[in-house]
Amino acid sequence: AQSVSQHNHHVILSEAASLELGCNYSYGGTVNLFWYVQYPGQHLQLLLKYFSGDPLVKGIKGFEAEFIKSKFSFNLRKPSVQWSDTAEYFCAVTPYGNNRLAFGKGNQVVVIP
C-alpha cells in the first residue's frame, strides 16, 4: 500500500513569507497526487491536483506544486502567504484508476499578521 510523508507538522510564519510544504510518497507505479486544505471550521477542499502532463501545477489562491517523479515528491509552494492561509494542509496520493487515497498526516500552518 502507498504511504505519504509530510514533515514539519507545525509551521508558523509571518505574512508575506514564502511557504513550502514537503510531500513524499512511496509507490512505484503511476500515481495521481492531490493537496487538500482545511480552513478552520470548514470542510476539506481541493487545493490542486496532478494527473499527468506539466509537472508544475497551479491551484487556487496562488498555490502551486511540483511533481518530481525521480524524488517521489509533490511539494506545495506559495511565494507570499496571507493571514487567510492559516489552515491545515494535506497531501494525498492514489494509484491511477484506484481512488483509495492515502493521506499524509498534515501540516498545520499558522500565518501571523
Next chain:
Amino acid sequence: DGGITQSPKYLFRKEGQNVTLSCEQNLNHDAMYWYRQDPGQGLRLIYYSQIVNDFQKGDIAEGYSVSREKKESFPLTVTSAQKNPTAFYLCASSIDPRAAGNQPQHFGDGTRLSIL
C-alpha cells in the same frame, strides 16, 4: 447546491452503544468513502463503495460497518467493538474512477463523535 451532507455535526454516545453516522450526497457520484481524522494522524480510510450494493474495507475497518442501498446514501455504523471511537469522521464522494480515471473527492463537513 450540490454537495455532501453529514449529520449530525456532533454526536455523543455512551460506551458500548452502536451509533450510525449519516452521509448523503446529491452530486450523482458513484463512489463514496468514509475517513477517520485524528489529530496529527491525517485521514485514514475506513470503508469505501464504488457502486450501490458493493463496498470494500479500507485501512482501519475493524469495529465499523457500512451499507450502500442507495446511490445517495452511505451510512457508517460505529460498533461497540471499535476500541477508540472518539474521533472526527469525514464522508467523501467522487465520480467512479474506474469509468473516468481518478477524480478528486468531495468532502462533507464531518461528524465529531464523542464516547462518554
